Amino acid sequence: MNRLKPAAPLLTLLPAMALVPVLIVTWTGLHGGGLSIWQQFLLGALHPSLEPDLLQAVWHGLGVTMATALLSWSLSLLFGVLLGSACADVVWRSWSLPTWPATGLRRGLAIPRAVHELVWGLLLLQVFGLHPYVAVAAIAIPYSALVARIWRDHLDSADHRPLDALISAGVHPVSALMTALNPGMGTVLMSYGGYRLECALRSATLLGVFGLGGLGTELQLTLQSLQFRELWTGLWVLAAVMLILEQLLRFWRERSGVGVHGQRRILLFGTLAIVLGVIGTFWLRHIVPDQFSGLSWIGMEVPSWTQLNAAATELPWLRMILETLGLTVLAAGIAIGLPPLALLLWPSPRWHRCCSMFWACMRWIPPPLMVLLLLLSNRPSLAIGALAIGLHNSGVMGRLLLEGLQQQSDLRQEALRAMGSSERISWLYGLLSPQSPSYLAYGAYRSDVILRETVVVGVIGGSGLGWQLLESLSSFHWAAVVLVLCCYCALTISGESLSDRCRSLWLQS
Amino acid sequence: MNVSLSGPRGDRLRSISLSVFEGERIALLGRSGAGKSTLLAIANGSLRVDKGEVRWRGASIRTMPRRNKREIGMLWQDLLLVEELSVGQNVNSGALGRHNLIWGLANLLFNVDQSACKHCLQRAGLDAGLIERGLIDAPIRQLSGGQRQRVALARLLRQQPQLILADEPIANLDPAIASELLDHLLNRAPEGPLNCGAKAIVISLHQPELVQRFDRVIGLQDGELVMDQPSEQLTAADLSRLYEAG
Amino acid sequence: MTKPLTRVRKKGAVVLLALFCGQGATVLPAQAQSILRIGAIPDQNPERLNRRYGQLATELSDQLKVPVRYVPVSNYPAAVSAFRTGSLDLVWFGGLTGIQARLQTPGAQVLAQRAIDANFNSVFIANTSAGLQPISSIDGLKALNGKRFTFGSESSTSGRLMPQHFLAQAGVTPKQFAGGQAGFSGSHDATIALVQSGSYQAGALSEPVWNVAVKNGKVDPNKVKVIWKTPSFGNYHWVVRPNLDQRFGKGFTTKLQKAILGLAPTNERQKNILELFAAQRFVPAQESQYQPIEEVGRQLGKIR
Incomplete structure (x- = not known):
């Protein structure tokens, strides 16, 4: 009896099924009404505005963005690694302690992760006022929790035999952990940590909430007023920064060898992360000196039980949750399934380079811009939102996939090719298969991010939890805000345990 | 049918020219680093040569259509099984050369052709009871070293090659299992692999005492072909020369 | 070959960092008290x-x-x-x-x-293909029933609050629009662009922004028209x-x-x-x- 049990590489491809309904809806809703605006947008790319005032503002914004990104990135790596270690079972076991505190901490960390940094920003703003450090905290909190989850997963899934050997030999747990797990974890830190810097850079849109300006704010406001030439100035600058960052990271990765040299590199990377954080702090103080007024706690109204009850009855919860779930599942399907599918279609280095460039573009274009562009030539629908968020995140997933594939030996692919398999099949079996488990793990983390990002697509029709959250925040309806955030946390936690269970069901047994 | 190769590649192999004929069972001997693995990888086409050519039935294996490639089967030293896939899927990956992409995708969804799979596993010497108890669905990483070796062999059988190249298939096995595996590979009995289409076999190994089971012995030394003779004519002196000289 | 190349890259990175650090100097540090x-x-x-x-x-x-x-x-x-x-x-x-x-x-x-x-006003605009005629009284807003409709930003008075209020007076709630909800384009300009493209059939925005857009030639009069101007607020x-x-x-x-x-x-x-x-x-x-x-x-x- 054949049991239906998709293997790992197929699991990476299956999510691409989400493209089918999305593309059907998109196709039927297609119209040419927005062509003139598309044209204006594309022409803007050739003629970005070069007015001195604007350039100065962008230059200043770039500084603020870079400084904040460095600081929040450094903090999120630091706290992420600490928290991630604290909620890893293996760490508690090394001290022969029970592991339930780790499990508890792990579940608790789903809360900071479930809330979008914009919402963190608005909430912290309520109690601390405008302050650059609060902006940094708003970015660092969800990011730390995300890094913590990845760190923990890698720690717990690493090979523990060398560690157990050291512990049983009477080595102190700290030095045992450092010796046994350092090499593998160092690679994770460098590859994933480097990539987080790019995320921190892109997420700095939030700075506008704190009146710090920044590149993201510039992009957001020029987009709102459809000033495409000004928008392109910011976009080109962002592209240049992302490209430089990418090159620096690649240069760094290529330089990092194995053995003692590699170990030194990893230590250097850790030090560099902290030093860059310190540089970011001073830089920020230097650019916006007069925003560093005293930081004090300002109280805010806490919703009462009756208000919560009222809010719970007035909102259409089922519909909101279903719409959010639908959007998340479709978008995550596109984000996870599209990259392996695209690479599979034509596994040649040249095509893979094309894909890599396409994904860089997808990461580069902010999701609100993507939604607007898609919506200009299509009817508003959930599919458009899913497509926009999915494409943007497929850029991230594609990058992680290609990076993983490049670091992997292609011996198995060669072996299959020698057995007479076609290019596609030998790529699928020999190269994608070994990469699948870690790719799927990253896919699960991405789904978390996508759930949070559903906040940004109110333009497709105010619906779903994300829109309701923004609506409640703008009405200062705290009772509803609290409830919607609870929903987000519940969805994140159940999503996490679902993905854990699926992984143990399909990948481990 | 002949495989010929000449020309140096890097500094591992000097000019080598040799042919393999139908029905031959060849032992490839030499010290570690003599170039045995390299020679086999070149012969199987997974390693490209800068100069010279490998011909299979008169056609260069570089330009040969891919359906002919599957006629050469290889048992790699480190097996190159795909750890993330199940035993059955790995065995079936030997047959990928005969099927299209859809079949390859279907194999990832559920084990296709289970009976063929089981047959190959059995012929590779795996316990029938174990196979019936769901070995096919087990992931590779749960297997012992000997079992992995047999799964790789089953994949080779599933491929139904005309020529088998095996790179130190018994290096990491205990002597009893090694001998049994070699029996399986070299067996001319009706259920042996040579009887299911494979017409010639080249095995590299480190155990000179086993060469009497082969028809012909090829010796490599520092990338050079230094010995090529029928195994009956092989003397102890020949062997010690092969393993001693630096 | 790689060595000189990397050196150049390194130098580039240093120059870049120096530039970034230097650019803060364009803003003068000010006294932090009583601003x-x-x-x-x-x-x-x-x-x-x-x-x-x-x-x-x-x-x-x-x-x-x-x-x-x-x-x-x-x-x-x-x-x-x-x-x-x-x-x-x-x-x-x-x-x-x-x-x-x-x-x-x-x-x-x-x-x-x-x-x-x-005396601020909002205007309701519609894509010409939507078949909406100019409205003379508030009751005419009923024609928007079942159309794809977008507001501007959630917190905007002229782009959301007052238009929604007038719609409610005419008995139209956002649930009655196509798709069971109204869109939120995020800004007045985006409302114009989306209605003009036809993605949304109608929308509401601030009158001054509309006038400026018309003056600057950003509006195609063949594609999008004002159908109603609200009472002032x-x-x-x-x-x-x-x-x-x-x-x-x-x-x-x-x-x-x-x-x-x-x-x-x-x-x-x-x-x-x-x-x-x-x-x-x-x-x-x-x-x-x-x-x-x-x-x-x-x-x-x-x-x-």
Whole structure:
């Protein structure tokens, strides 16, 4: 009896099924009404505005963005690694302690992760006022929790035999952990940590909430007023920064060898992360000196039980949750399934380079811009939102996939090719298969991010939890805000345990 | 049918020219680093040569259509099984050369052709009871070293090659299992692999005492072909020369 | 081959870092105490916002002899909250956000408005292909039933609150639009673009923004038309925090109000500022003018 049990590489491809309904809806809703605006947008790319005032503002914004990104990135790596270690079972076991505190901490960390940094920003703003450090905290909190989850997963899934050997030999747990797990974890830190810097850079849109300006704010406001030439100035600058960052990271990765040299590199990377954080702090103080007024706690109204009850009855919860779930599942399907599918279609280095460039573009274009562009030539629908968020995140997933594939030996692919398999099949079996488990793990983390990002697509029709959250925040309806955030946390936690269970069901047994 | 190769590649192999004929069972001997693995990888086409050519039935294996490639089967030293896939899927990956992409995708969804799979596993010497108890669905990483070796062999059988190249298939096995595996590979009995289409076999190994089971012995030394003779004519002196000289 | 290349890259990175560090120097460090912080809701393009409030900050600083700084907050509720927490002292709010800010900050005062803000209008626009005819009375809005409809930003008075109010008066709730909900384009300009493209069949936005877009040729009259102009309501106004007199000296709030009301097109910089605000003069404003908006806000749940 054949049991239906998709293997790992197929699991990476299956999510691409989400493209089918999305593309059907998109196709039927297609119209040419927005062509003139598309044209204006594309022409803007050739003629970005070069007015001195604007350039100065962008230059200043770039500084603020870079400084904040460095600081929040450094903090999120630091706290992420600490928290991630604290909620890893293996760490508690090394001290022969029970592991339930780790499990508890792990579940608790789903809360900071479930809330979008914009919402963190608005909430912290309520109690601390405008302050650059609060902006940094708003970015660092969800990011730390995300890094913590990845760190923990890698720690717990690493090979523990060398560690157990050291512990049983009477080595102190700290030095045992450092010796046994350092090499593998160092690679994770460098590859994933480097990539987080790019995320921190892109997420700095939030700075506008704190009146710090920044590149993201510039992009957001020029987009709102459809000033495409000004928008392109910011976009080109962002592209240049992302490209430089990418090159620096690649240069760094290529330089990092194995053995003692590699170990030194990893230590250097850790030090560099902290030093860059310190540089970011001073830089920020230097650019916006007069925003560093005293930081004090300002109280805010806490919703009462009756208000919560009222809010719970007035909102259409089922519909909101279903719409959010639908959007998340479709978008995550596109984000996870599209990259392996695209690479599979034509596994040649040249095509893979094309894909890599396409994904860089997808990461580069902010999701609100993507939604607007898609919506200009299509009817508003959930599919458009899913497509926009999915494409943007497929850029991230594609990058992680290609990076993983490049670091992997292609011996198995060669072996299959020698057995007479076609290019596609030998790529699928020999190269994608070994990469699948870690790719799927990253896919699960991405789904978390996508759930949070559903906040940004109110333009497709105010619906779903994300829109309701923004609506409640703008009405200062705290009772509803609290409830919607609870929903987000519940969805994140159940999503996490679902993905854990699926992984143990399909990948481990 | 002949495989010929000449020309140096890097500094591992000097000019080598040799042919393999139908029905031959060849032992490839030499010290570690003599170039045995390299020679086999070149012969199987997974390693490209800068100069010279490998011909299979008169056609260069570089330009040969891919359906002919599957006629050469290889048992790699480190097996190159795909750890993330199940035993059955790995065995079936030997047959990928005969099927299209859809079949390859279907194999990832559920084990296709289970009976063929089981047959190959059995012929590779795996316990029938174990196979019936769901070995096919087990992931590779749960297997012992000997079992992995047999799964790789089953994949080779599933491929139904005309020529088998095996790179130190018994290096990491205990002597009893090694001998049994070699029996399986070299067996001319009706259920042996040579009887299911494979017409010639080249095995590299480190155990000179086993060469009497082969028809012909090829010796490599520092990338050079230094010995090529029928195994009956092989003397102890020949062997010690092969393993001693630096 | 790689070595010289990497050296160049390294040098490039150092130069880049030095440049970034140097660029902060363009902003002069200022004394951190008693700065008057002005802010605004982000309803314009950033370049215009920067020019408008940058010049106003210089003007007020010269007149009042205190340091004035423009803090560019890019989010409507963030501006309200920053005002409540005391991070912003003087803010140019919209009708709805102004009321939210004043309700959350007891003692906050309305300082001034523009002449047009007392009688502000929104317009309903429609794509010509939607088959919507110009409407003469409010009941005509019923024609929007079942159409794809978009508002602007969630917190906008003219782009969301008042249009939704008038729709409700005609008996149309967002649930009756196609798809069971209205879109939120995020801004007035985006509303025009989306309705013009036909993605949404109709939308509502501020009349001045529409007029400027028409004047600048950003509107294709064959594709999008005004179908209704709403009755007028109060909108933008300057709101100031209650504690300025304690921080900057007695009578400071009055002096600030006088400075704003005194802006006149006689002086070059003041003329510029007024032009950027699209106003002849600022005029005093009464809190009572915003009473109707507050009621509408409460009805629609935007004010709690």
